[in-house]
Amino acid sequence: MNYHLQWQTRTVDCRSCYKPITSGDKAVRESYANYKGFRRMRFYHLVCFLQKLALWFEGNEYVPKARGRKPQIVPNGSHKLRNSLISKYSYWMRKKRQLILEDNLEGASKLDSKLTQVKDSMRVIGGVPKSWGR
Ligand SMILES: [Zn+2]
DSSP: OEEEEEEOOSOEEOTTTOOEEOTTSEEEEEEEEOTTSOEEEEEEEHHHHHHHHHHHHHHSOOOOOOOSSOOOOOOTTOHHHHHHHHHHHHHHHHHHHHHHHTTOHHHHHHHHHHHHHHHHHHHHTTOOOGGGOO
């Protein structure tokens, strides 16, 4: 919906109080698309529109929203251990990818046990990251 402030140039009825808005009045023009997608217009007296706005703010209370990334819920003091496990995991993954590129599938499957070990120790301290799979 779009709202325009304008000096009224023709007489229309206000959508809020249903009294006519005569030309020369301060008015708010609301334009919107109805359910069929056609552009429609509604007109309000400036005062009626401000009342409508005030009603909206009464009906919709302010809910403060925290911005940014949610803080991670991790047992106290395990951040350092988690970070070291994450770097270990990415190191083994890098190694595995490299072995797969070199067609050394046997060596790559040997790394799987190390990766699951890291995952298991992560599960104890705050859970496995989503990007690691389950
Ligand atoms: Zn009005």
